[in-house]
Amino acid sequence: MALTLRRARRKDTDMTSGSIPRLLIEFAIPLLIGNVFQQLYNTVDTLVVGNFVGRQALAAVGCTGPIINSMIGLFSGLSSGAGVVISQYYGAKDREKLHQSVQTNMVMTLVLCVALTALGVSLTPTMLRLMETPADVFDQAVEYLTIYFWGISGMLLYNTGAGILRAVGDSAHPLYFLIFSALTNTVLDILFVRYFHMGIAGAAVATIASQFMSALLVMRMLSRSTADYRVDLRRLSASRAILAKICAIGIPSALQMFITAISNIFVQGYINRFESACMAGWTAYNRIDAFAMLPMMSLSIALSTFVGQNLGAGNYQRARSAPKYGMVMGLVMMLVILTPLMLFAPQLTMLFNQEPEVVQFGSFFIRIISPFYLTFAINQVYSGALRGAGDTKSTMIIMLSAFVFFRQLYLFVTYRLIGGITVVALGYPAGWAMCSVLLLVYYYGFHRHKQKNIID
Numbered sequence: 001m002a003l004t005l006r007r008a009r010r011k012d013t014d015m016t017s018g019s020i021p022r023l024l025i026e027f028a029i030p031l032l033i034g035n036v037f038q039q040l041y042n043t044v045d046t047l048v049v050g051n052f053v054g055r056q057a058l059a060a061v062g063c064t065g066p067i068i069n070s071m072i073g074l075f076s077g078l079s080s081g082a083g084v085v086i087s088q089y090y091g092a093k094d095r096e097k098l099h100q101s102v103q104t105n106m107v108m109t110l111v112l113c114v115a116l117t118a119l120g121v122s123l124t125p126t127m128l129r130l131m132e133t134p135a136d137v138f139d140q141a142v143e144y145l146t147i148y149f150w151g152i153s154g155m156l157l158y159n160t161g162a163g164i165l166r167a168v169g170d171s172a173h174p175l176y177f178l179i180f181s182a183l184t185n186t187v188l189d190i191l192f193v194r195y196f197h198m199g200i201a202g203a204a205v206a207t208i209a210s211q212f213m214s215a216l217l218v219m220r221m222l223s224r225s226t227a228d229y230r231v232d233l234r235r236l237s238a239s240r241a242i243l244a245k246i247c248a249i250g251i252p253s254a255l256q257m258f259i260t261a262i263s264n265i266f267v268q269g270y271i272n273r274f275e276s277a278c279m280a281g282w283t284a285y286n287r288i289d290a291f292a293m294l295p296m297m298s299l300s301i302a303l304s305t306f307v308g309q310n311l312g313a314g315n316y317q318r319a320r321s322a323p324k325y326g327m328v329m330g331l332v333m334m335l336v337i338l339t340p341l342m343l344f345a346p347q348l349t350m351l352f353n354q355e356p357e358v359v360q361f362g363s364f365f366i367r368i369i370s371p372f373y374l375t376f377a378i379n380q381v382y383s384g385a386l387r388g389a390g391d392t393k394s395t396m397i398i399m400l401s402a403f404v405f406f407r408q409l410y411l412f413v414t415y416r417l418i419g420g421i422t423v424v425a426l427g428y429p430a431g432w433a434m435c436s437v438l439l440l441v442y443y444y445g446f447h448r449h450k451q452k453n454i455i456d
Contacts, residue, residue, distance in 0.1 A: 007040040015306045020325045024306060029296040034175050040182040041210075043287045045203040047190040050352040055280040057200045058353050059138035062283025063272060065266040067127050071116050073257030075156055078108065079163050081250020085242060086167040086229065095228045102164055102229045104246065107238040113446060114152040120149030131269040137276055144204045144336045151208025154215045160209040161218030161231070161284045168229050183215035256396050263404040270411055270424045277323035278421060281361025284352040288366060291334045292337050296330055296377050307388025323443075330377035338370040365425055372429035378436040382443050398442060402435035407441060 015023045050058035083103040089098040124145040133141055159179070162174035185206055192202030222231040271282045299418045303326045308317040340350065349362030379399075384393045414423040 015309045016315055017316070020306070020318070020321060021329060024322075024326065026211065026300045027262040027305060028295070028302040030171070030175075031298040031301055032294055034178060035298060037175075037178050037182040039287075039290050039294065040292050041185055041207055042280050043290070044182075044186045044189050045207060046287050048193045049200055049203050049352075050280065050284070052194045053199055055355050056176045057139050057140055058278050058283050058358070059134075059137045059276045059279035060144055060200060061203065062279060062286060063128070063131060063133055063137065063222075063268055064141055064145045064148070065283075066261055066268045066319065067120075067124070068148060068424065069409040070258055070261035071120055071149075071152070072155070072266065073219060073261045074174045074254050075112055075116065076159065077252070077254025077257050078112070078246065078250040079105075079159055080253050081248070082108070082160075083163045083167045085246050086164060090229065097230045097242070098316050100237075101242050101246075102231060104238045104242045105160060105164065105353075106231055106233070106235050108243065108246065109156055110236075113156050113326055114153055116156070117149055120152060122144055123183055124149065124262035127265070131265060132272045134272060134276055134279070137272075137279065140200045144200045146246060147201055147435065148208060151204075152427055154208055154212035158211060158213035158218055161215065164222060164231070165218070171454075177214045177418055179218045180217070182211045183443060184213055185210035186338065192218055218369065234446065247387055252271055253395065254397060256400060259400060259404055263408060266408060267411065267424075267427055270415060270427070275357075277355065277357035278361045280355075280358045281349065281363075282365060284349045284358065284362040285365035285369070288341070288348055289369070292341060292370070292373065293376065295333055295337065296373075296380050299326060299333070300380040301332055303384035304347065304388035305382060305387050308390070319389075322388075323381055326384065327378070330381050331374060334373040334377045336372050339427050341366050341370045361421075364421075369429055370424050372432055375432045375436045382436075382439040386439070386443065395439075397437045401436055402438055406434045407431040 006020055008444050015027070046058055046061050049061055078205075082101070086098065086101045086105065089101055119269060125142055128138060128145070158177070162177070165171075165174050188206035188209055192198045192206050196202060199206065219231065219233075222229070223233060271279055303322055306322050307319050310316075310322070345363035345366040346359050348366065351357045352362070353359070379402075383395050383399065386392075407427055411424065411427045414426075
């Protein structure tokens with residue numbers, strides 16, 4: 001294990017010297033690979049049920065996404081706080097506090113496993129009704145979500161274990177376990193749905209089974225470790241002081257993720273007012289969209305790291321050059337991505353379902369929304385740069401204002417004044433555009449006076 005950690009540390013990227021574009025690309029590519037496999041979970045479910053069950057099942061899986069993400073968002077935010085605390089004690093070589101923080105994190109996770117399972121299972125029908133889920137989709141959506149939430153502990157335990165390993169410098173093993181889990185999910189999906197004819201329940205069972213496998217792998221590794229971050233399930237204990245520190249760091253992030261996910265539930269509610277073919281087309285678009293955005297999101301994280309490292313090293317000119325390179329790279333990247341999306345929208349939608357109405361709606365969503373990926377690139381570049389400069393609070397406020405409050409206001413007003421699926425589909429691009437405007441104004445206006453040393 002010590003050898004693994006030494007290798008991981010040698011692979012750390014020093015961004016304070018060398019070609020800026022090369023460093024950004026080299027740092028972003030491993031992130032992109034991990035995110036691609038993370039996205040495979042729900043994408044495989046939609047591919048399999050859309051082709052072997054039907055458009056109602058495809059619509060059902062799609063409309064459950066925002067509900068699942070709201071629960072996961074709460075956990076991920078708190079988990080990120082735990083990762084920061086663990087990494088700080090690991091870097092400080094405080095063996096006792098490191099051990100306590102790992103044990104406290106595990107206790108918190110086990111409590112959340114019970115709480116989120118109970119909340120998810122009990123609130124599933126209510127949340128689907130609030131989203132105005134159509135009758136021909138409702139029962140399958142309840143079935144999928146109920147099974148998913150009964151098995152959500154596997155996903156939570158994997159993310160906790162992976163977060164501990166990443167916090168101490170081991171990014172390789174979490175990626176290996178994730179790849180194994182994604183491939184297992186693919187095999188089980190096909191086996192349960194196509195050959196065992198388990199329908200949408202088979203897709204849900206395949207997902208939670210693969211997540212539990214990855215959880216077992218990461219927990220086995222941590223429980224057998226001899227390092228101070230070893231997980232001892234027989235002697236779990238929690239430190240109030242460390243728990244308070246985890247919550248202080250993690251709760252703001254948890255709230256941001258949760259509020260954003262709740263906002264997406266309301267967006268899905270507008271989509272659910274239309275027929276199941278429209279919902280299925282929207283689901284296909286969302287899965288394609290999730291992959292299309294990954295390169296830009298990975299570049300944004302790379303920019304945060306680049307700006308942070310160079311500000312820490314006192315390389316202010318190099319730090320303020322990063323957004324300029326990032327903007328060129330991001331716009332070119334999004335143009336390269338959106339061009340085939342526009343050209344092959346029907347063929348891409350047909351990967352999920354081949355019914356003509358579903359293909360028509362999916363192609364429509366892709367072609368009307370993908371040109372706005374250019375505005376998405378802008379807000380990702382500047383939000384990444386601001387986070388790297390340590391200005392996370394302003395970034396959070398701007399993104400919540402655009403992606404939650406403005407988007408909901410836009411949908412509320414335009415749907416009542418104009419109506420129709422077009423104005424609903426433009427809800428996401430409207431949020432991206434507003435976020436880009438606000439970030440540009442803040443970055444070159446107010447932020448200039450706060451951080452003159454990094455802004456031209």
